[in-house]
Amino acid sequence: MGLLQAISGLYTANTVMNVISDNISNASTIGFKSKSVVLTNLENNKNIINKTTGMGVNILKKKYNINSGEIFYTNRNLDLSITKNGFFRLSTDNGEIYYTRNGHFYIDKNYHIINKLGMYLTGYPIDHSSTKLENNYSKLIPINLSHFTKTMIQPTTILKFFVTLNNNHDIKINKPFDIKTATTYNHKLKTKIIDHLGKERFIYFYFIKATSKIWYVYPCEKYRQKKIIPFKIEFDKNGHVISKKTILIKIKLNKEKKEEKILLDLTNLSQKKTTNNRNYFSQNGYTEGTIQNYEIDKFGTIYGIYSNQKKIPLSKIILSHFTNSENLTYERNSIWSKNNYSGLETIGLPNSLNFGKIISGSLEKSNVDLNKELINMIIAQRNYQSNAQVIKTEEKMFNTLINL
Structure with missing residues (x-):
């Protein structure tokens, strides 16, 4: 039967x-x-x-x-999707860990990045005091951006030259230098810096050709500095700098007793017989700014976009992957938890090893066929x-x- x-x-x-x-x-x-x-x-x-x-x-x-679902674009910076492998790692107030592929996130009143259930997206902060960025998985915590709502003043300490001097200029070393007399120097360049008070200042550099291979440079704030101490630059026959490639200068700015100490980087300074000169600088200073927006790249780096036009890395998003992801325990609202059958959890950065990259401004659709x-x-x-x-x-x- x-x-x-x-x-x-x-x-x-x-x-x-x-x-x-x-x-x-x-x-x-x-x-x-x-x-x-x-x-x-x-x-x-x-x-x-x-x-x-x-x-x-x-x-x-x-x-x-x-398997991954289709990606669609929302143009909202905090909408995140993952290509291929990986789950966003979430934490609750009780420290419980969950996982999701739903990357629809918000920033709460305490500047945590959360999902619609109030779970925190986890990662690790970027240590700006260190010159090396390492994958510090031992510091996985809920991402909090409350310490990055403003940028403090960063006075200019490094100024890089991207300048090509014209070797066809006449030698003018025999004429006494006078910033008010254009015939006493060959070339003048102007660059903006930020002083220790967070104010924008302009420094002028006057280039005087002494020989076919030697130039003198007078740095000053226009019409402000009475005594100007020049420095010498020497080039080889190919127009490359063979003298010191870094020079520390001291500039005393408007009515301020404190001197600004700036390290000049001459690595990209050259001399050629050409009229197509490069004439620009880059500097590392910036004024105080307030947060305007956030950007997240494919590696999971969260950047702050500030009112002073600075883009500063703030934190890193990490992903999790399991050897038997299909055995994860489904909780609710596209949220999963691990168990004894889900296998070994691997933690890593997006777009590395076996992890997919993060696409900001997009979400992953259901994979239902x-x-x-x-x-x-x-x-x-x-x-x-x-x-x-x-x-x-x-x-x-x-x-x-x-x-x-």
Whole structure:
């Protein structure tokens, strides 16, 4: 008799239909992962001697499809998606750790990056006191940007020259230098710096050709400095600097007693017989600024965009990956937790090792394949009908037996 087998078939077909319905209903849910039912046959242990197997069907497990969904763009900086492998790592107030592919984040009133359930996105802060940026996974904490709402004043300490001097200029060393007389120097350049009070200042550099390979440079703030001490630059036959490539100068600015000490980097200074000169500088100073926006790159680096036009790295987002991701425990709202069957957790930076890159301004759609689900629904429906027909047939057979 196949009554029990048919009943188990009805049960599993109904369960499969429930799973398919759930998949279809979440076809537009951000970060949703479709699932399927893995079935196994049942055995009647009492009839093993008679070689009787296949006494029905049972649900072995519900399996999740962790493959990436399609990416769509929102143009919102805190919407994040992951290509290929990886989960965003989340933390609760109690320190519980969860994982998600839904990268729809916000910044709360305390400047934490959170999801819609109030869970914190984790990472590690960037240490600006260190010249090396290392992957410090021992400091994984909820990302907090409250210390980066403003940038403090950074006075200019390094000034880099990107200048090509024209070797065709006349030698003017015999004429006394006077900043008010243009015929006493060959070339003048102007650059902006930030002083220790956070004010913008301009320094002028007057270049005087002494020989075919030697130039003198007079740095000053225009018309302000009475005594100007020049420094010498010497070039080789190819126009490359062979004298000191870094020079420390001291500039006394408007009515300020304190001198500004600035290190000049002459690495990119050259001399050629050309009129197409490079004439610009770069400097490391900036005024005080307030946060205007945030940017996140493919490596998970969060940058602050400030009102003083500075873009400063603030923190790093890290991702998690599991050897058996499909066995993670589904909690709710596209949130997962690890268990004994999900395998080893690996932590790393986006766009490195086996981790996908982060795409800011985008979200990941559900990975539900509607065409496949509709086909599976027809199969589940047919299975259900077939098992129901078995029960009807069994009923007729019972009636026949009873009426003998």
